[in-house]
Amino acid sequence: MPSLDINIADGIGIITLNNPDALNAWTQDMQRRMASALTELDVDPEVEAVIITGEGERAFCAGQDLKEVAGFTEDSVEEWLGIFYRVYDAVLSCSKPVIAALNGVTAGSGYQLALLCDLRIAHPEVRIGQPEVKSGIPSITGLYLTWQSLGHSKTAEMMLTGRLLDADEAKRLGLIAELHPAADVLPRSIELARELAALPKHAFSSTKRRIRDTLMPGLEEAFDAALAIDQQAYGDGEPQRTAGDFVSKKGA
Secondary structure (H helix, E strand, O other): OOEEEEEEEOOEEEEEEEOHHHOOOEOHHHHHHHHHHHHHHHHOOOOOEEEEEEOOOOEEEOOEOHHHHOOOOHHHHHHHHHHHHHHHHHHHHOOOOEEEEEOOEEEOHHHHHHHHOOEEEEOOOOEEEOOHHHHOOOOOHHHHHHHHHHOHHHHHHHHHHOOOEEHHHHHHHOOOOEEOOHHHHHHHHHHHHHHHHOOOHHHHHHHHHHHHHHHHHHHHHHHHHHHHHHHHHHHHOHHHHHHHHHHHHHHO
């Protein structure tokens, strides 16, 4: 059963997306738990930093669980986006270091989650990007976050083709901070989290707050745009048909 696992060890809070049979695609329940977990860890005096990772060796997070998408309607969109807004704000608002330990495929809203973290650590087999267009889902918030990192040309290429970048290209572009062997991704993420947590706390948290304040106006506009655009898409039914076809083929 899909779940979000939280473990605190030696001052590090580790949040694990646990749905390995579906490449750690996350459900709305997992997303709600992510928002609350980040808030809880931020105020916990025993926690110095947070790591987000995925269960198993195949994926960090492949995005929205397509079984849920197949059942969405136009009326589902506002609540769905509202949950994502809370998750994204919780990542950006966390005053402590938040590092994404990318243990495999990082796609869709999982890719967006990773982009919102302070740093991303990965291994050479990781692939990362925004394949929504292939699933009939418009890329709106992912487009905005990618544009902030890469600019117009590369963003347009990624959003319109749905191509996932390999780890080397993502590192060259700055989307990934460090590459390490797969077995070292989580240990290095923890090590780096401790390094960041040891920095002067006021300077660190103030800088993070400014990053949030810089990103949020455009992100809020992107969510407003996504509401109208996604309601139209789900009203037409293309995402549901595409997701339903995928789920049917997987179950065949």
